[in-house]
Amino acid sequence: MDSSIVVEWVHILLRWFHIFTGILWIGSTWYFTWLDFRVREAAEKRGDGAPVWMVHSGGFYRVEKLTAPDVNPGELHWFKWEALFTLISGLLLLGLVYYMGGALLDSDVSNLTEGKAIALSLGVLVGGWVVYDLFWLSPLGKNEAVGAVLGYAAVMGVVWVLLHQFAPRAAYIHVGVLFGTIMTTNVWMRILPAQRQLVAALKDKRPPDQTLAARAKQRSKHNTYLVVPLVFTMISNHFPTQTYASDHAFAVIGVLILGGWIVAGFVRGKV
Numbered sequence: 284m285d286s287s288i289v290v291e292w293v294h295i296l297l298r299w300f301h302i303f304t305g306i307l308w309i310g311s312t313w314y315f316t317w318l319d320f321r322v323r324e325a326a327e328k329r330g331d332g333a334p335v336w337m338v339h340s341g342g343f344y345r346v347e348k349l350t351a352p353d354v355n356p357g358e359l360h361w362f363k364w365e366a367l368f369t370l371i372s373g374l375l376l377l378g379l380v381y382y383m384g385g386a387l388l389d390s391d392v393s394n395l396t397e398g399k400a401i402a403l404s405l406g407v408l409v410g411g412w413v414v415y416d417l418f419w420l421s422p423l424g425k426n427e428a429v430g431a432v433l434g435y436a437a438v439m440g441v442v443w444v445l446l447h448q449f450a451p452r453a454a455y456i457h458v459g460v461l462f463g464t465i466m467t468t469n470v471w472m473r474i475l476p477a478q479r480q481l482v483a484a485l486k487d488k489r490p491p492d493q494t495l496a497a498r499a500k501q502r503s504k505h506n507t508y509l510v511v512p513l514v515f516t517m518i519s520n521h522f523p524t525q526t527y528a529s530d531h532a533f534a535v536i537g538v539l540i541l542g543g544w545i546v547a548g549f550v551r552g553k554v
């Protein structure tokens with residue numbers, strides 16, 4: 284079999300897997316966002332502990348939110364693999380298309396070598412998470428409005444650097460990969476550890492630390508905001524003249540990131 288055919292099928296199947304796991308992850312994230320709002324709404328109308336009723340696929344479902352349930356930890360379902368597999372498949376695509384496929388650099392933009400460009404790419408992904416995490420753990424992170432403004436400024440600073448070092452298409456996709464990296468590390472390094480400590484407290488018959496729950500909830504909230512512009516960067520590859528290849532590529536992605544966050548905030552208030 285021609286090796287080019289094998290390579291093409293690898294690209295197709297990897298993209299298919301990446302999109303499917305992304306649907307699972309994004310869907311569960313927004314489902315629990317909706318559920319959290321409905322639980323609060325039910326509590327306001329009928330008191331704490333009021334259930335949320337749903338109908339789907341010919342069945343009826345009753346959901347309650349419990350802060351200290353008497354449950355066997357082994358019976359809990361953890362939503363984690365969707366995030367990990369989405370990131371892994373995305374990074375594999377980044378390697379295939381940009382690191383190995385020659386789409387990372389443009390000689391008209393910069394004179395970086397492939398090695399330096401890959402190092403910059405990995406540095407942006409790792410460093411972006413570290414800076415984001417340290418900021419939201421700091422006292423400044425307690426003010427969401429300040430955090431949003433400074434976060435947007437930081438993102439646009441990264442966008443400016445990427446557009447002046449990488450090929451425009453690669454710069455755009457790196458913004459999406461950065462957001463996806465932050466989202467996945469939020470799940471595995473902040474949300475899941477907090478949930479495990481809450482489960483351990485239940486197992487030991489101790490009151491759960493609600494500050495851990497609040498921190499995990501904050502990072503989950505961030506993920507609902509980050510995913511909207513992330514999806515845009517994925518589809519931007521199909522519309523180059525209006526996005527990364529336009530004379531206003533920096534402004535376009537800036538407006539759409541901000542617009543995506545505004546839309547996410549509106550939807551969160553309506554779900």
